Amino acid sequence: MNINSAQIEGIYIGQLATIGPDKTSTGIYKVFSEQQHEVTELGLSGDIQVDKRVHGGTEKAIYHYPAEHYALFKQALPHLSDSFVPGSIGENISTHGLLDSEVHIGDTFRLGSAIVQVSQPRRPCWKINQKYGNAHIAPFIMSEAISGWYYRVLETGQLKTGDSIEFLARLDNSVPVADIWQIFMERLERKDGKEPIPKIPGLSDEWRFE
Template identity: 45%
Template sequence: MATAQLFSGGLTKIDAEGQWTGIYKQAISGPVHLAVDGLAGDMQADRRVHGGPEKALHYYAAENYRQLAERFPGVAEKFVPGSIGENVSANGFDEWNVSIGDMFRLGGSLLQVSQPRSPCWKIDYRYGSDGVARTIAETGLTGWYYRVLEPGMLSTGDVLELVDRLPGAVSLAELWQVWREHRPHPAQVEELSGAPGLTADWQRKLIERARWLRRHGGERAQR
């Protein structure tokens, strides 16, 4: 169990070309309603890659910030909970001890881990430092998204509690490591596509990559 902090925000224009972002969040105390498509009042600039039922709530581990601060000492003071655009942050749960499909209670809601967050260039912009997004991808400090199984009211200080893990669950760290490998074995990639609770989009991406690896000698390369 862990005590959660909550964050929400609107949209911010970040350049003259009309790019917007929802990465700038503010701490909220609550109570706030969590629906199947996210927190009331929270906004995402690009709904193709953020938000929606499979990305309703974004979590980032508070302890990940300490690792990023060590790697980027010049902007260390910027690595604080809420700064990467998450809705929920806490200590005690991270990519190594949380699995796809894990179910959590938070306040009056029931959540399920659906997929990792893929870092984008706006993270570098947020911190004013090149290479942060790349480091997140390389280290697997990605954070993750929840789908909402039961909507409810949330407040900062609510307990985040793991209540169920599906048989055959795959950790976020394992999924990300295989996904990032240059030439993973196609059978391993295909097996991960069946991880319980994984989104249909990630299933499709993994199956397509396994097929590509087989067509290009992935199995022979592993012998």
């Protein structure tokens, strides 16, 4: 099993802001935090979650994004290189050493003193494109399968920057987070998007039926 434990290099907490020409409310603008945060079933204390369709709730409580992916953005869109820094895509947690191709849906981790489980990929919305001022960001995330993932919280606890994230367990017959995107994109190409994604251990039902 090729999976690493890692250190939390950054915790990022959403601030209420607006985005786009219609001044839509959003929590995508995150700020680095050195404080200790409560990990609840609905996420990190102090984190603003505005649009619960794409972030928030028990199945999307905490968003983890691998810092390694920013190098891919910089290579693909060098004119925006300075914008691609940890925290900028809207993540709550940033690490090195855990990738979408290695972390599986349903994997359980100890996050600080909390226990969490990978529930689904992050499905990028228009706000990501708007934030970076480029319409190619969301399609690039999907095509490269570098969306990061959400956690559901199994046991509440506390978390701060510098804490460890420890791999605990993996479900039988699980699949990597990145593979969900391959399944999803193949369904789009076949135009059978109304059919649910086949049952995958640990995958949130709300994502399967989107």
